[in-house]
Amino acid sequence: MLYFEDLTPGRVFETASHTLSEEEIIAFxxxxxxxPFHTDPxxxxxxxxxxxxxxxxxxxxxxxxxxxASELKNxxxxxxxxxxxxxxxxxxTRPGDTLRAKIEVTGQKPSSSQPGFGVVQLRWTTLNQHNEIAMQLETAIWVARRTTTQP
Structure with a gap:
């Protein structure tokens, strides 16, 4: 499992890739x-x-x-x-483009109101087969902290 403490700023996760077909684009x-520019070639x-x-x-x-489907599923x-x-x-993104994503941890902050959790900031970058950015966003996720046992 990945906990708040594992998601340190600078850590990068990478995904597998997927190639989009014309049929997938039109169906979605x-x-x-x-x-029309999404449904009618x-x-x-x-x-x-x-x-x-x-x-x-x-x-x-x-x-x-x-x-x-990446390590972040954990x-x-x-x-x-x-x-x-x-x-x-x-x-x-065009038919035939192969997309993959890189997710970078950009920050983290323990919750002051709920000590068992923290907020982790992420930057998602979706790249095509030419390493060009197809999508990018910044998000924050709510993550459980690792339970520590007292002696």
Whole structure:
């Protein structure tokens, strides 16, 4: 298990990768972000994206899936998010792109009101096969502290 004390600033976790297909992009967008540049390859050609692009929410959801299959799946009480800051998608994710994520611990603070827990700040960076940033965000998670036994 990973506890608050294990998630020290500077520690980096990496995930496996996943290659997105056109079918996955269209299926996700059809259900959750039904805009033509996400669902219709022909219409997408004349859009801002100049071709089919995955929804940013798809990129974010896929990143979460990759993280929950990484070593971070072992966080003692689960990945309990407290909020997201500065989420951005600097470039579109396309069919055939292979995404992976790097998660860096940027800070931590023990809880003053609940001594068995602490807040850990993380920066998620989702990279494509060219090491270009597809998504980045900052988040805080609520993490159990390691129980210490008194002599």
């Amino acid at each position: 967008a059809s259900q959750f972000d039904p805009q 022909q219409a997408a050609k004349s859009s801002f994206f100049d071709g089919l692009a995955a929804s940013g929410w798809h990129t974010s959801s896929l990143t979460m899936r990759l993280i929950t 966080v003692a009480n689960g990945l309990i998010g407290m909020g997201i800051r500065d989420m951005r998608w600097p470039r579109p």
